């Protein structure tokens with residue numbers, strides 16, 4: 310009888326994403342920083358999860374792993390049943406393009422391009438023809454309430470509007486997952502409310518959202534909350550609503 | 551992502567940095583224009599020389615006194631010796647001696663003063679035989695050329711070039727006029743066709759007369775039968791080298807000399823063309839290498855600006871990667887940007903070069919020959935420079951880790 314090498318399988322077959330014992334260690338010089346330590350997390354289709362925690366607790370690092378922008382030092386990560394932990398740069402780029410929509414704290418819009426040109430960017434890399442890109446970009450902008458700002462450049466828009474453009478960019482590819490890292494960190498309270506309302510709407514339409522924040526008020530908007538401390542994840546009792 | 555999309559993205563990126571892109575292209579533009587113009591000048595000079603030599607007439611060999619100092623046909627002491635005579639010419643014209651020679655035209659003469667009424671003009675007197683007209687591929691536009699009978703009878707007749715006619719006789723009808731050369735009265739019986747200037751001087755300021763007339767009445771030479779040049783026309787271009795051999799051998803035995811003590815030189819048009827070509831080629835290579843250095847500097851400019859661009863756009867590269875751009879797509883985008891800089895710069899350089907090729911000859915009265923091959927090569931080179939300069943910056947952009955790029959402020 311031969312011994313089969315142990316290949317971990319996802320425990321929860323219907324999970325959109327499942328992390329098991331995921332760790333990330335940064336080596337800067339002789340110093341080793343364990344930013345994420347043995348995180349287990351399961352997120353189902355249609356979930357709206359807030360990851361809360363103080364600054365420096367490893368939230369962004371975890372998000373980079375979930376978003377396939379980085380690979381874990383150890384542990385397993387399945388996205389829609391596919392093991393992405395061992396993937397190369399090019400394959401990860403394709404996964405990001407097809408399955409994930411990002412919303413960043415800094416918006417990360419290209420200043421020289423109009424709103425719709427920013428929104429069409431992921432569609433270019435998906436190989437969508439030009440005419441269809443324009444149609445879908447305008448549609449996404451309409452969904453976030455910016456139908457009249459299609460040809461405006463980021464500089465001509467308010468912070469809240471810019472963040473709505475980046476939400477439109479995140480959902481234009483119809484991804485499985487929307488990942489937002491401190492999306493309201495640079496916004497005033499009115500704009501924050503706008504963006505959170507938008508997320509609630511998208512979630513109500515069945516879209517899965519993982520939102521990272523250090524503000525309790527913002528985390529309250531989610532249906533489920535997990536807390537991160539020193540690289541470890543902790544789900545408070547009764548956090549699921 | 552299709553190539554068309556890549557091209558569009560690259561074009562957008564260059565357009566948003568208009569001034570910088572234009573200045574970068576300027577480097578390539580100047581380099582390509584400079585190379586094209588220097589090569590064009592060199593080729594123009596060569597073409598001019600070749601054309602002038604070809605004007606001498608086809609299948610032509612030229613025998614001059616004095617020995618050749620090198621195989622390239624550079625002659626030493628031209629005209630100083632008087633070793634060639636009318637007898638040499640008569641011998642070479644004999645088909646029994648040289649079957650591949652069709653015609654022979656011995657030429658003597660010099661600069662002499664002409665008088666018509668109160669007008670005086672100094673012109674170049676060519677004393678020769680009736681075959682001169684055919685050998686030098688000239689025609690008579692008015693009147694006629696002199697005949698073998700007139701040569702035999704030392705007739706006082708002349709045929710003039712158009713410049714000579716204008717200077718000496720003004721608008722008056724030339725044929726039938728009597729003019730005075732060196733105190734001798736001669737009758738104008740014809741006017742040559744207009745030929746234009748060559749390196750040999752104005753080919754229309756000429757007085758052609760029978761060699762016998764010149765020898766009897768005007769020559770100051772100790773030996774009136776001596777000639778300064780013998781023009782030989784071979785039967786056709788394939789018999790040119792046979793004619794060359796026959797002429798050389800006949801003259802060697804007639805003069806009783808060997809190849810090493812040779813007192814004459816037989817040169818062909820090809821030899822003259824070769825000499826002229828090697829001279830202009832050295833000049834062209836020298837000038838072109840200076841121009842090529844400016845092209846190299848232009849290429850370094852492209853590389854420099856692409857490196858700056860990658861550093862400046864780290865966040866953009868990170869974002870594009872986060873949104874799904876693979877390293878390969880990023881590599882392509884920056885390569886295409888650099889190539890576009892090179893190609894557009896090259897195209898503009900091509901335009902400037904061609905414009906210079908039209909303007910320069912009018913300003914400096916010197917021909918510039920810009921060939922389509924040189925233009926295509928210039929464009930190819932500018933594209934290659936763009937790509938080469940883009941490889942390193944593009945691979946740096948492609949290797950950037952998406953998170954590092956996104957995080958940088």
Ligand SMILES: Nc1ncnc2c1ncn2[C@@H]1O[C@H](COP(=O)(O)OP(=O)(O)O)[C@@H](O)[C@H]1O
Pocket residue numbers: 335336337342343344362363364365366367368369370371
């Ligand atoms: N590229 C890196 N190299 C070294 N240490 C890093 C790097 N990125 C993050 N860290 C460290 O990892 C820890 C977690 O950082 P981060 O995930 O950004 O936290 P958060 O987003 O919760 O504020 C911090 O101590 C941070 O200094």
Ligand SMILES: [Mg+2]
Pocket residue numbers: 368369370
């Ligand atoms: Mg963070």
